[in-house]
Structure formats: C-alpha cells, structure tokens
Amino acid sequence: MKQFFLYLMSAFFVFTGVMHFLTPKTFLGIMPKFLPYPLQLVYISGACELLFAILLVIPTTRYWGAWLIILLLVVVFPANIQMAVSFYRQQNPYLWLALLRLPLQFVLIWWAWLYTRPNITD
Template sequence: MENTSLYIMSAMYILAGIMHFVKPKAYLRIMPRYLPYHLPLVYLSGVFEIVFGTLLLFPSTQEIGAWGIIAVLIGVFPANIHMLQTNKVKKTWYIIALWVRLPLQGFLIYWAWLFT
C-alpha cells in the first residue's frame, strides 16, 4: 500500500509539473500580483514538481523528493489564498472547492512527510 501511495503521489506531481508547461495561462491567473516574473515562476514551479515527483520514485532520493514537495506546497500556498481572494466565479461548488483547497495543502504536506 505504501508503494501505491508513493507512486500516486509521484505521478500526481509529475503530471502537475508538466501541466505548468502545457497550460501556463491557468497558473498565471492565480499568481499573486506582488510576485515578479510570473511566467518564469510558473515554469520553475513546474520543473520543481517534475524533479521532486521523480525523486520520490527512487529509494536513495525519496527523502529529498518528499522534502522538496513539502517546500513547493508551502511555496504555492500564497497562490491558493490569492485565488480565493480574487475569485470572480460565483458558482457555489467552485467557492467550496477554493476553501477546501487550503486545508488540503496540510494533508498533502503530511502525505509527503510520510516519505521523509
């Protein structure tokens, strides 16, 4: 079960990282205005997700990958708050999803911590 969880986590971050390059506009929309260099930061966070997700797959680098994922999750947390604050979508399900996303970050950090 532990390996399955690890593979799911790894795939999730690798895919999310790839999406930073495939659909960068989606990530640019949630970038807080106070951060400079939005597009390079989107690409950089995508690279980090791909690299750390890949590092999870190898026992010798698993701990580095897990700590890297934790750092990325903490680093993108301001974007999640910004997304909630600047939301223009009035659909109830979307607003609920934005609020759920904040504590979900805590769960994702805990999940990655299990592999440190």
C-alpha cells in the same frame, strides 16, 4: 499499498508539473500579484514539481524528494490563497473548490512527510 500511494503522489506531481507547461495561463491566474516574473515562476514551479516527483520515487533520493515537495507546497500556498480571494471577488461558483484547496495543502504536506521517514514503503 504503501508503494501504491508513493507512486500516486509522484504521479500527481508529475501531472501538475506537466500542466504548468501545457496550460500556463491557468497558473498565471492564481499567481500572487506581488511576485515578479509570473510566467517564469509558473515554469520554474512546474519543473520543480516534475523533478521532486522523480526524486520521490527513487529510494536513494526519496527523503530529499519528500522534503522538497513539502517546501514547494509551503512556497506555493500563497497562490492557493490568491485563488480563493480572486474566486470570492469574482463570485466564482467554484469558490468552494478554491477554499477546499487550502486545507488540502496541509494534507499533501503530511502525505509527503510520511516519505521522510525511513522504510515507509517497506
């Protein structure tokens, strides 16, 4: 079961990483306005998600992959805040979903942290 959740997390980040390249406008819409080069940052964050997901499934790099995913989740948190603020201002009916993403980020951080511990998938 532990292996299943490891591969599930990796697949989640592979999927979202690929989506950064297939639908960059979606991610541009939640990019905080104060950041320069938003399109490039969308592509960079997508590439990081792909790379870190791969590192996560390789036993010898799992520790670093998990810590890099945690770092990425912290770094992109302002985008989740921006999404919630934008949805609120636009009276978007999916505001509830944007608000749900905020605590979900902490769940994802905890989940990744589990893979920083030795022998978590044994």
